[in-house]
Amino acid sequence: MAGNPSGFNPDRILAHKFPETTSTYTERDVALYALGIGACGREAVDADELKYVYNENGQEYIEVLPTFAALFIHKTMGTGLNLPGLSYDPKLLLHGQQYIELYKPLPSRGYLDNKISLAGLHDKGKAAILEIETKSYDKRSGQLLCMNRTTLFLRGAGGFSSSSHPYSYTNYPKNQGSAGKIPKTQPFMVFEDCTRPSQALVYRLSGDYNPLHSDPIVAKIAGFSKPILHGLCTLGFAVRAVIKCVCKGDSSKVKCISGKFLLHVYPGEILVTEMWLEGSRVLYQTKVKERNRAVLSGYVDLHHVASSL
Numbered sequence: 174m175a176g177n178p179s180g181f182n183p184d185r186i187l188a189h190k191f192p193e194t195t196s197t198y199t200e201r202d203v204a205l206y207a208l209g210i211g212a213c214g215r216e217a218v219d220a221d222e223l224k225y226v227y228n229e230n231g232q233e234y235i236e237v238l239p240t241f242a243a244l245f246i247h248k249t250m251g252t253g254l255n256l257p258g259l260s261y262d263p264k265l266l267l268h269g270q271q272y273i274e275l276y277k278p279l280p281s282r283g284y285l286d287n288k289i290s291l292a293g294l295h296d297k298g299k300a301a302i303l304e305i306e307t308k309s310y311d312k313r314s315g316q317l318l319c320m321n322r323t324t325l326f327l328r329g330a331g332g333f334s335s336s337s338h339p340y341s342y343t344n345y346p347k348n349q350g351s352a353g354k355i356p357k358t359q360p361f362m363v364f365e366d367c368t369r370p371s372q373a374l375v376y377r378l379s380g381d382y383n384p385l386h387s388d389p390i391v392a393k394i395a396g397f398s399k400p401i402l403h404g405l406c407t408l409g410f411a412v413r414a415v416i417k418c419v420c421k422g423d424s425s426k427v428k429c430i431s432g433k434f435l436l437h438v439y440p441g442e443i444l445v446t447e448m449w450l451e452g453s454r455v456l457y458q459t460k461v462k463e464r465n466r467a468v469l470s471g472y473v474d475l476h477h478v479a480s481s482l
């Protein structure tokens with residue numbers, strides 16, 4: 174397919190070969206991330222969560238929350254999303270969805286190789302959707318630790334193909350990462366948590382320095398009354414709720430995570446996560462209490478579910 178006047182050229186985007194990147198992190202990064210997604214935010218010595226921020230009871234290594242895996246894509250992003258053939262306004266970029274598969278527990282210090290590829294590209298008319306896959310390998314053992322699929326919603330960048338046959342490319346199974354239908358029944362568990370007014374300012378220190386989350390002027394240009402919370406921070410809150418309520422604090426039960434960002438969250442708002450159990454899948458929906466609006470929905474697949482639940 175040829176390009177178009179806006180400079181958006183799907184063939185060039187698809188042909189792009191992403192360079193491999195490396196990520197390194199220490200226990201300090203792991204603890205800072207956990208604080209950034211609200212761990213121990215309600216109680217400093219939270220029995221389920223102290224292990225993510227402190228070597229509790231002399232434990233040798235602090236534990237890594239499974240959503241930490243989503244940070245490895247920041248090395249992919251670098252200072253911006255600059256692909257040949259991709260024309261968009263970075264100020265209008267929103268995080269649309271995140272899908273994470275975990276194959277091994279994440280070590281508390283890491284040195285990783287990331288292999289990146291394009292997993293999808295879609296023309297939605299008012300927006301273009303780009304899906305980037307990142308596979309992260311332990312540099313020493315060569316073992317695959319996790320896979321992330323990041324969906325970016327590029328407002329204003331659509332309309333690069335015919336509206337009667339909009340461009341759509343996907344290279345992974347259709348059902349993988351779909352949001353999951355939220356049941357109409359009463360949730361099995363509900364967990365309420367407060368984000369802090371400074372939540373995005375703390376979360377950004379884990380590597381996403383997009384000014385949309387810190388700069389009032391940039392936030393206004395992007396269409397928000399003030400800086401908004403990072404989607405991955407909201408996802409971190411929701412998956413922590415699942416680990417607390419369904420996994421009884423055992424994060425090693427988490428196998429796979431899917432989340433679709435439905436609406437922005439302002440730092441300081443209260444998040445209410447509702448959960449439904451369907452076999453070993455936890456369907457969840459997170460709402461902002463103040464506005465009674467759903468902001469995130471998806472599922473967490475577990476290795477096994479305690480028989481007492």
Ligand SMILES: CCCCCCCCCCCCC/C=C/C(=O)SCCNC(=O)CCNC(=O)[C@H](O)C(C)(C)COP(=O)(O)OP(=O)(O)OC[C@H]1O[C@@H](n2cnc3c(N)ncnc32)[C@H](O)[C@@H]1OP(=O)(O)O
Pocket residue numbers: 246247249250253254255256266267268269270297302305323324326381383401402403404405433434435436437438
């Ligand atoms: C160089 C290498 C690059 C690598 C890249 C990796 C980078 C990784 C970095 C990740 C971080 C990126 C930066 C982070 C930014 C943020 O965190 S932003 C904050 C979090 N996100 C949000 O707050 C967004 C919340 N959601 C919304 O506001 C809305 O859902 C929306 C996205 C604006 C869409 O709403 P709307 O315009 O009303 O869309 P619709 O009319 O309902 O639907 C149009 C089509 O789009 C599909 N769609 C809708 N929502 C989403 C979504 N969230 N994700 C994906 N697709 C979506 C929808 O299905 C429609 O399609 P069709 O059904 O086919 O018509």
